[in-house]
Amino acid sequence: MASIHEACGVFGYYSKDRDHVSEKIYYGLTSLQHRGQEAAGIAVCDTHAEKENVCFHKDLGLVSEVFDRDKLSSLKGNIGIGHVRYSTTGDCNVENAQPVVFRYLKGTLALVHNGNIVNSDLIKDELYRDGGVFRATSDTEVIACLIAKLRAKTNSVEEAVKLAASRLEGGYALLIMSPRKIVAVRDPWGLKPLCLGKFGDDYVFASEDCALTSIGAEFVRDIKPGEIVSISKNGLSSEMLPRIAKPAHCIFEYIYFARLDSKIDGISIFKSRFEAGKALAKAYPVEADFVTGVPESGITSARGYAFESGIPFEIAFHKNSYIGRSFIKPTQEEREHAVQLKLSVLKDVVCGKRIVLTDDSIVRGTTIKNLITMLKEAGAKEVHVRISSPPFLYPCFYGTDVPDNSQLIANHNSTEEIRKMIGADTLGYMKLEDLEKTVSNLSVCKACFDGKYPTKINRG
Ligand code: AMP
Helix, strand or coil, X not given: CCCCCCCCEEEEEECCCCCECHHHHHXXXXXXXXXXXXXXXXXXXXXXXXCCCCEEEEEECCHHHHCCHHHHHHCCECEEEEEEECCCCCCCCHHHCCCEEEEECCEEEEEEEEEEECCHHHHHHHHHHHCCCCCCCCHHHHHHHHHHHHHCCCCCHHHHHHHHHHHCCEEEEEEEEECCEEEEEECCCCCCCCEEEEECCEEEEECCCHHHHHCCCEEEEECCCCEEEEEECCEEEEEECCCCCCCCEEHHHHHHHCCCCCEECCEEHHHHHHHHHHHHHHHCCCCCCEEEECCCCCHHHHHHHHHHHCCCECCCEEECCCCCCHHHCCCXXXXXXXXXXXXXXXXXXXXXXXEEEEXXXXXXXXXXXXXXXXXXXXXXXXEEEEECCCCCCCCCCCCCCCCXXXXXXXXXXXXXXXXXXXXXXXXXXXXXXXXXXXXXXXXXXXXXXXXXXXXXXXXX
């Protein structure tokens, strides 16, 4: 059975004295909502209480649907962690929402996780053989059980986390709350993002720095690949996992996932998308009346294309921002309808025009095909498509929700075949060799484009 994908957002807050951090976490999660809209949850704890008192709430829905004032004020504590979840088709139920709160012999652990563990089935079997409380279903539960099991043999959560991490293969940004501390850990490849911020004397962890800004916290630094950071009443301590790996930061964060105003591992998302547009203009010049992008993630590369080519930028679509992402709708029919619900064409702008249209990626081809049809129906003369990522050819094992090979249009069609299928006049994909330049040659994982996976892969 395939593991459940966990492409999500995490947020943690540690305060020595503030007694209601749930509100901060609520705002932090709201700023990470783009990373997952299916479920949300918060767990908090009061470190000053005599008895450990982790309490939590999680449910399906947006952060604003899952929490209201009453729920937030019932979550009392000076430390806490939260999660927004992005699930694949079929596994959207509340049992898979996070935090996972795990009560075991030595106490309680709460855990939030962004990523995907490729050897989780193996660890799950081992845990299962141990019996007792260590029975896990999702990747996050596997990690929680593993830490809990190892905690019994060690003197601190940090030690248990370190031992557990040495067993995990894959992408993970984890926040673990034990009743007195928060421990953050990032996989040795740095596949998943995680950063540290400060708000006065309080410490904050977030998948992206846009969530720090939203609560007025200042960015301190990215957590290093393979680093464990622990915050307790004694302040911050950091150590590295023994495993050293070549960094392999997920390129898809820059192409699509992360928010435009974030910076991950020193590289601005806005700048990388703008650079991608410039690279496309150099690689695939064309005569056109204007450049436009598919809202939202295609807009910045359209601006980059316009800047480099000198062709003006125009807005050609209106976006209804209140509709969920079209990609995750379960059936093809629903997906196609969702595109039209979400985007409509500005007829007066496009009629009679030759248009360059940029988008971040083509997965199944549904979105771009629909948009070209809509542009042509509105009277566009030519539509030249430029995609700011190379053809999607391989599955992601680290938590990016990509459908299996059979649904990846580029997996069984040439660029020319795809061009015809989507109805574009010309089609240009980002060249693989140009990709790293868009992120100032950061060491990235681009396995979805070149099939070179940085970790061992358990293909099941
Ligand atoms: P498709 O319509 O199947 O070709 O999907 C392409 C569209 O989905 C593009 O407009 C992307 O912005 C978006 N997209 C690409 N990858 C993902 C992903 N992992 N999750 C959600 N949306 C995505």
